Each structure stands twice: as structure tokens, then as C-alpha cells.
């Protein structure tokens with residue numbers, strides 16, 4: 001199996017490295033990292049046993065794939081030596097909002113480029129990542145990508161312009177869910193429960209409902225209807241959600257995040 005280099009060794013790189021090592025078949029010696037101040041790279045290497053590169057040259061010496069995992073704002077000032085050092089390599093970027101065209105300016109001779117949009121549950125292998133490649137992926141490159149993104153959870157290929165909508169739904173989505181959990185907790189307190197009890201009920205309800213949805217693999221509406229008897233308690237609650245145009249609010253939420261993503265990535 002080819003070796004994988006990480007440029008940037010913060011939260012996202014660490015999540016990928018952890019997932020890769022947990023799932024196999026890659027071993028710590030197959031992975032190498034380098035970061036800006038080397039603080040995070042040293043910590044990642046010490047914690048996981050992967051190799052620490054002392055320079056860009058040594059980072060890319062044996063690597064067939066480069067994962068670009070620094071902050072999006074660092075791309076503009078990326079080291080020009082990267083152009084030659086990534087010649088013939090596969091480059092996978094996790095930089096939010098950075099288009100394939102911008103990546104191509106920094107990695108013009110890469111054999112292929114993949115732009116990805118992961119989300120935070122990837123930190124525990126429960127993420128979903130949208131991705132788009134510059135050109136059709138060769139079979140071997142698809143296998144490397146599946147390995148990398150599989151370390152974070154599931155993945156879905158989309159056309160590059162759709163990555164803004166992916167950002168609006170799954171990239172920002174965990175924050176909507178956290179906000180919903182907080183709202184459900186506060187509502188429980190308003191209904192007379194203690195904060196601790198309401199929080200436990202809200203969090204476990206979200207987790208349980210999510211798991212049930214994943215296990216059953218049927219439309220959420222079907223599961224909703226199964227717990228809604230005419231004129232019952234759930235019916236009363238859902239009536240109130242509909243009166244407040246819950247679905248319209250969620251649609252506006254996702255469209256606002258998608259529009260902001262489009263705006264932020266317009267010239268990048």
C-alpha cells in the first residue's frame with residue numbers, strides 16, 4: 001500500500017490518521033506528517049507513532065498521496081516547491097471552500113486532485129464527506145480515497161458546484177443538530193424538568209432516533225408516522241412544529257449556509 005503524507009496535522013488530519021490506523025491496513029510507518037510550527041505534527045507523531053517529516057522534501061520522499069489539511073487561508077501562501085514535490089502524486093484537500101481550480105494552481109502536476117468537505121462527526125468515524133475530483137479517478141486512486149474518507153465515516157461523490165450545498169447540509173449540519181439538542185433540553189426545562197434530566201432526555205432521544213433511522217433505512221416520515229396517533233401527544237407537538245413552519249425554517253437555514261459557502265468560495 002502506498003504511503004500517505006499529511007501537510008497540516010490538526011484536528012482533521014488527526015481524525016483521519018486515527019481512523020486509518022484503527023481500521024487498517026495502513027501502519028504508522030505508512031503515514032508521515034508535517035505542520036506549520038511542527039507543534040501539532042510532533043504531537044500527532046508522538047501520540048500515534050506515525051513519522052514526523054523534517055522538511056517538505058522528506059514529507060514527499062516516499063509519499064504517493066498528499067492530504068492537504070492546513071487552514072484554507074494558508075493555501076495562498078503555500079510553498080511553491082509543492083508544485084514539483086507533488087508531481088505525479090494524488091492530492092486530497094480537506095480545505096473548506098477551496099476550489100479545484102485553486103488547488104490546481106498550487107499542485108499543477110499532481111496526477112489527480114480531490115476536493116473534499118468532511119464534517120465534525122468524522123472525529124469519531126461517524127462523519128459524512130462530500131467530494132469531487134478534477135478528473136475521473138483511476139481504480140487505485142479511488143481505493144486510496146475510499147481508505148482516507150472511510151477513516152472518517154461515509155462519503156458521497158458530487159459535482160463540484162454541489163459542494164456548497166453539501167456544506168449547507170452536512171458540513172454545517174452537526175451545528176444545527178447541536179442547536180436542536182439544546183432547544184429540546186431548554187424546552188424540557190420549560191416543561192418542568194431539571195436541566196440535567198432534560199439534557200439527558202434530549203441527547204439520548206436524538207441519538208436513539210438517529211440510530212433507529214439508520215438501522216431501519218426507511219423514510220423519516222414513515223418512522224414519524226409510526227409514533228404519531230391521531231390526536232395524541234406527538235400529534236399535538238407536530239401540529240405546533242408545522243404551525244411554526246419548521247420545515248420552511250430548516251430549508252431557509254440550509255439555503256443560507258449554502259449561499260454563504262458559495263460566497264466564501266467565489267474567488268477561492
Ligand SMILES: NC(=O)c1ccc[n+]([C@@H]2O[C@H](COP(=O)([O-])OP(=O)(O)OC[C@H]3O[C@@H](n4cnc5c(N)ncnc54)[C@H](OP(=O)(O)O)[C@@H]3O)[C@@H](O)[C@H]2O)c1
Pocket residue numbers: 007008009010011012013034035036037038039040041069070071072074094095096117118119120
Ligand atoms: N475540523 C473539521 O471538522 C473540519 C471540517 C471540514 C473541513 N475542515 C478543514 O480541515 C482543515 C484543517 O482544519 P482543522 O480543524 O484540522 O484545523 P487545525 O486543528 O487548526 O489544524 C491546522 C493545521 O495546519 C497547520 N499549519 C499551519 N500553517 C501551516 C503551513 N504553512 N503549512 C503546513 N501546515 C500548516 C497547523 O500546524 P501548527 O499548529 O503545528 O503550526 C495545524 O496542524 C481546514 O482547512 C478546514 O477547512 C475541517
